Amino acid sequence: MRRTNRWIAVAVVAAAILVVSMIPIPGSVPEEGGGIPTSLLFHFVGYAALAGTVGHAAFPAGGRLRALLTGVCGASVYGALIECLQYPVPYRSFSILDMATNAAGATLGAVVLLGALALSEHRR
Template identity: 40%
Template sequence: MTGADPRRLAVAFAAVVVVASLVPVPSAASGSAQPDGVLPAWVGVTTAFHLVGYAILAALVTRAVRRAPHRRVAAAALGVAVATGVGFGVELVQAPVPWRSFAWSDAAVNGVGAVVGAGIDVLRSAGSRSPGHRG
C-alpha cells in the first residue's frame, strides 16, 4: 500500500466496519444463527468478523498515528483505544436497530481483536526496523 495515506485508510476502513455493522444479517432474522453444539454459546456466526475487523482497524490506526519507531507502544495503545471505542459505539448504535442488537460479547471480541491487531502491528514494525532486516 505504498503511497496510501494511512490516516485516510484507517478512516475509510472504520467507515466500512460501521456500515457493515448496520446492514441486516439474514441468518440473524431466521432464528438459529448456528448449528447446535458446534460452537460455544457465546461464539456467534459473526464473531470471526468482529475479531478480524477490529484487529485490522486497530492495526491501521496504530500505523496511522505512529510517528517514530520508539513510539510503537503508545501508538498501539491509541490504536486499541480507538478501535475498541468504535466497536463499543457501533454496539450502542445497533441497540435500537430492529435487525441488530447490543451485545457485550461482541464488544468484548472487538476489544480482543483490537489488542491482537495492534500487537501484531507493533511486532511487525519492530521486526522491520531490526538490524539485518532486509525489506
C-alpha cells in the same frame, strides 16, 4: 505510505465496519450447534484490522507503544460506540460479547502491528 494516506485507510476500514454493522444481514440469526459463531469471527478480524490501521497511522508521531495503545483504545471505543448505535435498530442487537470480541481483536491487531514495526526497525 504517507501519513495522510494512513488516516484515509483508517477511515475506509472504519466506514466498512460501520456499514456492515448497521445494515440488515440475511441469515444473521445466532447459529446453534456449538462452535464459534461466524459473526464473532467477523468482529474479531474487523477490529484487528481497524486497530492495526489506527496504530499504523499513529506510529510515526509517538513510537511503538503509543501506536499500540492508540490502536487498541481507538478500535475498542469505536466498537463500543457501534454496539450502542445498534441498540435501537430492530434487526440488530447490542451485545457485551461483541464488545469483548472487538476489544480482543483490536488487541491482537495492535500486537501484530507492534511486532511488524519492531521487525522493520530491526532490519534497518
